[in-house]
Amino acid sequence: MAAAKSSLLRLAILLVAALASLRGMTFVGGRTGTSSASQVAMAAAKKAAAAKKTPAAKAADAGPKAMSKTARIEEVQAKLKAAGEEIEKRTIKTILDHYFESVVGEIKAKNVADLHGYISVKKVTKPATKAGQKIMVAGREIVTKDKPAETKVTANLRKALKDLGL
Secondary structure (H helix, E strand, O other): HHHHHHHHHHHHHHHHHHHHHHHHHHOOOOOOOOOOHHHHHHHHHHHHHHOOOOHHHHHHOOOOOOOOOOOOOOHHHHHHHHOOOOOOOHHHHHHHHHHHHHHHHHHHOOOOEEEEHHHHHEEEEEEEEEOOOOOEEOOEEOOOOOEEOOEEEEEEEHHHHOOOOO
8 A cells, every 4th residue: 555655656746747847848839838927028018118219210110211203303303404404393293194194094904014124014903702612621611701802013123124233
């Protein structure tokens, strides 16, 4: 009887040791061993640190901004003035507006536009999906939700623009 008690005691000690070592291990898809309270505290600390950033640090994180339409028109006017041409900003703006209206019209009509060998623009339409379609994946049935049709416009650099060093 004493031998049975000692073997049960040994077994209990081994189980406690195994559970203690398993508690510190990480399983795929499992928790890392930290409590939810410490995870909440860590998330709050990260959020507070992000809020403490200076305006200069925030501006550095934003990255470079694209040139505005007005700045681009002024750049074109300056280049034309340097070449000896005198054209008003309003005329340049009208020309650019008409050019891009014709590009939009071409994309609507043909779904493709080529901007003089520099950039190709394509319109891609994904069809809508119906709800309730059943798909068999690994022996399980998956019922799909309905999704509206998507229209995306993609732009790709052409060889002429890549050769310029972009």
